[in-house]
Amino acid sequence: MQTYNLTHLKELESEAIYVIREVAAQFENPVLLFSGGKDSIVCAHLAKKAFYPAKLPFPLMHVDTGHNFPETIAFRDKFIKELGAELIVASVQESIDQGKVVEEKGFNASRNGLQTVTLLDGIEKHKFDAAMGGARRDEEKARAKERFFSHRDEFGQWDPKNQRPELWNIFNGFKNFGENFRVFPISNWTEMDVWQYILAEGIELPPLYFAHERECFVRDGVVMSTSKFIPQRDTEETKTMQVRFRTIGDMTCTGAVESDADTLEKIIEEVAATRTTERGTRSDDKRSEAAMEDRKRQGYF
Amino acid sequence: MSSYLDMELLRFSTAGSVDDGKSTLIGRLLYDSKSIFEDQYEAIEQTSKKKGDEHVNLALLTDGLRSEREQGITIDVAYRYFATPKRKFIIADTPGHIQYTRNMVTGASTSNLSIILIDARKGIIEQTHRHTFIASLLGIPHVVFCINKMDLVDYSEETFEKIKKEVEAFASKLDVKDIHFIPISALKGDNVVNKSENMDWYKGSTLLYLLENIHIGSDHNHIDCRFPVQSVIRPHSDEFHDYRGYAGRIAGGVFKKGDKVIALPSGFSSKIKSIDTMDGELQEAYAPMSVSMTLEDEIDISRGDMIVRENNQPNVSQDVDVMICWLNDKPLQAGGKYAVKHTTNDARCIIKDVRYKIDINTLHRNEEDKNIGMNDIGRIAIRTTKPLYFDSYRRNRNTGSLIIIDEATHETVGAGMILT
Numbered sequence: 001m002q003t004y005n006l007t008h009l010k011e012l013e014s015e016a017i018y019v020i021r022e023v024a025a026q027f028e029n030p031v032l033l034f035s036g037g038k039d040s041i042v043c044a045h046l047a048k049k050a051f052y053p054a055k056l057p058f059p060l061m062h063v064d065t066g067h068n069f070p071e072t073i074a075f076r077d078k079f080i081k082e083l084g085a086e087l088i089v090a091s092v093q094e095s096i097d098q099g100k101v102v103e104e105k106g107f108n109a110s111r112n113g114l115q116t117v118t119l120l121d122g123i124e125k126h127k128f129d130a131a132m133g134g135a136r137r138d139e140e141k142a143r144a145k146e147r148f149f150s151h152r153d154e155f156g157q158w159d160p161k162n163q164r165p166e167l168w169n170i171f172n173g174f175k176n177f178g179e180n181f182r183v184f185p186i187s188n189w190t191e192m193d194v195w196q197y198i199l200a201e202g203i204e205l206p207p208l209y210f211a212h213e214r215e216c217f218v219r220d221g222v223v224m225s226t227s228k229f230i231p232q233r234d235t236e237e238t239k240t241m242q243v244r245f246r247t248i249g250d251m252t253c254t255g256a257v258e259s260d261a262d263t264l265e266k267i268i269e270e271v272a273a274t275r276t277t278e279r280g281t282r283s284d285d286k287r288s289e290a291a292m293e294d295r296k297r298q299g300y301f
Numbered sequence: 302m303s304s305y306l307d308m309e310l311l312r313f314s315t316a317g318s319v320d321d322g323k324s325t326l327i328g329r330l331l332y333d334s335k336s337i338f339e340d341q342y343e344a345i346e347q348t349s350k351k352k353g354d355e356h357v358n359l360a361l362l363t364d365g366l367r368s369e370r371e372q373g374i375t376i377d378v379a380y381r382y383f384a385t386p387k388r389k390f391i392i393a394d395t396p397g398h399i400q401y402t403r404n405m406v407t408g409a410s411t412s413n414l415s416i417i418l419i420d421a422r423k424g425i426i427e428q429t430h431r432h433t434f435i436a437s438l439l440g441i442p443h444v445v446f447c448i449n450k451m452d453l454v455d456y457s458e459e460t461f462e463k464i465k466k467e468v469e470a471f472a473s474k475l476d477v478k479d480i481h482f483i484p485i486s487a488l489k490g491d492n493v494v495n496k497s498e499n500m501d502w503y504k505g506s507t508l509l510y511l512l513e514n515i516h517i518g519s520d521h522n523h524i525d526c527r528f529p530v531q532s533v534i535r536p537h538s539d540e541f542h543d544y545r546g547y548a549g550r551i552a553g554g555v556f557k558k559g560d561k562v563i564a565l566p567s568g569f570s571s572k573i574k575s576i577d578t579m580d581g582e583l584q585e586a587y588a589p590m591s592v593s594m595t596l597e598d599e600i601d602i603s604r605g606d607m608i609v610r611e612n613n614q615p616n617v618s619q620d621v622d623v624m625i626c627w628l629n630d631k632p633l634q635a636g637g638k639y640a641v642k643h644t645t646n647d648a649r650c651i652i653k654d655v656r657y658k659i660d661i662n663t664l665h666r667n668e669e670d671k672n673i674g675m676n677d678i679g680r681i682a683i684r685t686t687k688p689l690y691f692d693s694y695r696r697n698r699n700t701g702s703l704i705i706i707d708e709a710t711h712e713t714v715g716a717g718m719i720l721t
């Protein structure tokens with residue numbers, strides 16, 4: 001007897017494509033959030049597959065903290081050009097200049113928290129009614145309860161106690177005027193799934209993900225890249241290290257790991273053997289045990 | 302590496318009443334299968350110490366949002382992930398409270414398998430009946446009863462067998478296809494990942510072995526060809542000037558290039574010209590694949606339509622009988638109007654009749670009490686504004702399920718399983 005069974009990667013891919021197509025069909029003005037990190041690259045790749053041979057029926061939006069790794073921006077521009085998609089940049093610097101947010105001060109100052117305001121502004125300005133993103137449920141406890149279609153009130157807030165039940169594969173995108181949705185097509189993927197998929201599909205990534213030599217310093221046990229955006233203490237000595245990044249966010253809060261993994265195969269081996277979660281290298285989550293949940297309630301991705 | 306590309310996906314949900322050890326069991330599965338990261342383990346180790354727990358409390362691993370942490374209970378569906386070289390697992394962790402039938406239904410709706418926990422000291426309780434009933438109602442193909450806390454009953458074979466017999470007697474009245482029983486101790490680890498040294502008398506497999514090996518290849522319907530159209534792909538480019546692809550996810554059956562098909566509701570027939578993906582053309586496609594199909598003839602098809610095989614068609618009707626699970630504080634309004642979502646189709650409906658309400662503990666059909674409120678389950682008759690193309694839920698979970706939406710609040714208020 002012939003068996004009809006998909007591999008787990010094919011099933012995850014098929015689920016994500018289905019979700020992305022539902023978004024395009026159920027909303028008038030969706031957008032795909034693009035950070036230049038591997039999860040959003042995978043999302044964009046899936047979106048391309050979902051509508052092939054047609055072009056993406058929605059633009060991509062990058063919430064730019066202004067504190068990016070230069071490699072991220074170079075990669076972003078090349079990637080978007082090849083994809084043939086429209087890119088919108090929502091700038092945190094602009095939000096600061098407009099006095100909508102106030103920049104943090106001190107050694108651990110980060111623009112990560114300010115992104116929320118810029119993101120919500122961007123959504124409002126362009127009248128997006130659905131913003132897709134590459135968040136995964138395995139990243140963090142609070143994310144484990146997210147729906148695929150996550151309803152946000154007119155202030156962009158998430159109410160974890162009052163989520164719409166989500167059954168089978170039927171997604172309810174009904175909303176009132178001014179409300180919008182966050183949608184997470186790769187909700188069910190783990191970090192390992194993402195890496196395996198990138199390898200299987202031959203997806204190109206920013207060089208930051210692969211082991212390379214870099215000027216770094218260590219703060220609170222986290223390896224940080226030296227940067228004009230991060231004031232260094234005298235005691236924080238700069239040294240050249242062989243590192244790679246497991247996530248790519250704002251330079252001020254994305255830590256590196258020491259690693260020799262300079263190919264996808266080696267990265268997968270490393271991920272399989274690694275004993276800390278990938279967000280463990282992001283200092284924004286460490287501020288308090290419930291940090292992520294608090295930021296999500298306010299509208300953070 | 303190559304084995305990784307052969308892995309399958311198994312979705313399962315867990316049910317049990319409070320304190321039966323659900324969180325401990327999931328924690329144990331994650332921990333013993335080495336799916337816990339060091340920093341996660343350190344965090345729960347610290348919390349356990351702070352609380353003065355004797356052991357590291359593995360239950361904390363699956364403990365989610367802050368308010369729940371404060372109340373010390375789980376109140377919603379949380380998803381967990383782990384993998385072994387054979388399979389990737391998605392766990393829908395659903396709570397055991399009486400008032401949360403809604404969450405169990407939600408978590409179970411996409412599951413291949415349900416684990417129902419029973420405390421060996423207590424045996425079958427009201428909740429066990431309810432959880433088994435919901436698993437059967439939701440058409441979960443495999444149900445595994447884990448008799449937990451065996452360490453507290455001296456690993457007694459007699460206790461296990463007695464509970465097993467009682468469950469079998471009860472479950473025989475329900476439509477559960479594939480049942481398993483495993484004696485475990487989630488706390489000590491017996492028969493979860495590692496075989497118990499305390500229960501020589503048990504010859505069956507451990508829970509993880511079962512999860513890794515149970516046959517799931519037949520969980521989807523591969524007989525009745527159903528392709529609900531999500532959208533129409535029209536590139537309008539020079540290269541693909543006349544391309545008109547119907548995008549969707551196969552809901553049942555195996556479609557092959559050259560198959561004679563008809564489109565509903567128009568009834569026009571054609572042949573499958575190609576089944577496309579970005580990676581190239583496919584000779585055949587089956588559930589749950591996402592593809593794009595082109596047909597030999599230009600016929601008018603749009604979102605919500607369904608492409609099926611000419612000689613095997615679904616029911617087409619505006620009158621549908623549905624087993625409904627109510628998910629909202631505001632009760633079902635007999636005679637009320639609601640929005641309906643079924644496959645990729647949107648319609649409105651009127652509740653024509655409440656036939657009966659089911660007492661989910663005794664399975665008694667109550668034809669007197671027709672108030673369907675939060676967490677109630679009952680049979681209703683609806684009339685839709687346009688025809689639905691459906692199969693019975695028993696036959697196909699994709700084409701037999703629908704949701705009911707309150708038109709004022711836009712909330713999903715009912716989960717429906719189509720009977721006829």
Ligand SMILES: Nc1nc2c(ncn2[C@@H]2O[C@H](COP(=O)(O)OP(=O)(O)O)[C@@H](O)[C@H]2O)c(=O)[nH]1
Nearest residue numbers: 319320321322323324325360449450486487488
């Ligand atoms: N002795 C024993 N205690 C257990 C076992 N499984 C769970 N427990 C304890 O039962 C209590 C409730 O467990 P928990 O996992 O929080 O239950 P939940 O409410 O179903 O998630 C905790 O104190 C656990 O340590 C077991 O197999 N043996």
